[in-house]
Amino acid sequence: MIKELCNGFNLKAFLAELIGTLVFVFVGLGSTLAWPSSLPTVLQISFTFGLGIGTLVQTVGHISGAHLNPAVTIAMVLGAHISFAQALFYIIAQLIGGVVGAGLLYEFSPAEIRGGFGINQPSNGTSPGQAFAIEVFLTLQLVLCIFASTDSRRTDNVGSPAISIGLSVVLGHLLGIYYTGCSMNPARSFAPALITGNFNDHWIFWVGPISGAVLACLLYNYVFAPYDLSASERLDILQGKIAEENEREEKRKQSVDLNSLYCHPNNKEKM
Known part of the structure; x- marks a missing residue:
């Protein structure tokens, strides 16, 4: 077991996921800070998160695949794109990177402008069940976009996956901010929750995004565009x-x- 885990460890990819998630959480949460001169707007937050993920996909995508999101990593495992060991190390890197990014921003920001510090939680009268459903749908569209825009089998003009994925994140925020603050990413939600100690309704932002990512994987990899792989080949990839x-x-x-x-x-x- 230990040997298999060691074989699945890639230092460059681990660092790419850690640093990428660190930067993403740092700049994303930074857009939610309540500066005295102007409160953050929905457009500002949406495009900061979207441009952030697009930039990082372009930066580290060729090194680690730029998952930067445990839900995406779990979907990649379910679709037999990466091994169990690689997924484990990716999720560890993402959580560490997110917490470090949130911690640095918290220390660098004056106490009076931290506000809610970008905590994800149901808002505007949204019930936990409604918040869960929103997170499922928002993550579903994001992960479908990721699979479709990075599918090497496509022969049409795909364009830039970094731009497509970034815009998908913007799209999710334009709707989701009003319901939950928009997570679509357990690492993004876990980081500020840990730093502030606020875990109210935190389960929504793990179960919702992971459920949406799993549904997207099943739809794309097993319904829309199945891969011609046998069960033994899939098992070899996972191992x-x-x-x-x-x-x-x-x-x-x-x-x-x-x-x-x-x-x-x-x-x-x-x-």
Whole structure:
């Protein structure tokens, strides 16, 4: 078990998820602060979160996939895109990064402008059940967008996944802020809740986003655009075997390329 966990650990990807979530939570929560000159607006908060995630997808997407969200990571496992071990390390990185980002912002911000510090909770008379439903629907549309915009099998003009995903986050906030403050991301909700000690109705922002992400995964990966993978192939991915084989194959190719560089007769003459 320990060996499997170690094989699933990728330091660069772990750091990318940690730092990416740290920055996302820092700038996102920062847009909710109540500065004396002007209160935060729905548009300001929505576009800060959306531009933040779009920027980070562009920045670390090629390193870790830029999940930055435990709900997305769980959906990726369910769709057999990553291994169990990789998912575990990603979620740990996301939670640590979120808490560090929220903690830094809390320390850097004057007490009088922290306000509610971006805590997610039902508002405007929204019941816990209604809040849960909203979080399910908002995360559903986000994760569907993630799967669709990053699907390498598509041959049409997909455009920029970073922009598409960022706009999906904006869309969620434009509606969700009025109901729950809009989470769609357990790490984003957990971080300020831990820093302030306010866990009122906190279950909504784990169960809701994860449920929405699971539904999106089932719809996209098993109904809309199923992958041609057998049960054994899916199991190999979840156990990390295919990732290990791909890594070995990449190293083998690099070794072959290096040997050809030094062993080719023409190269010897040049040397």
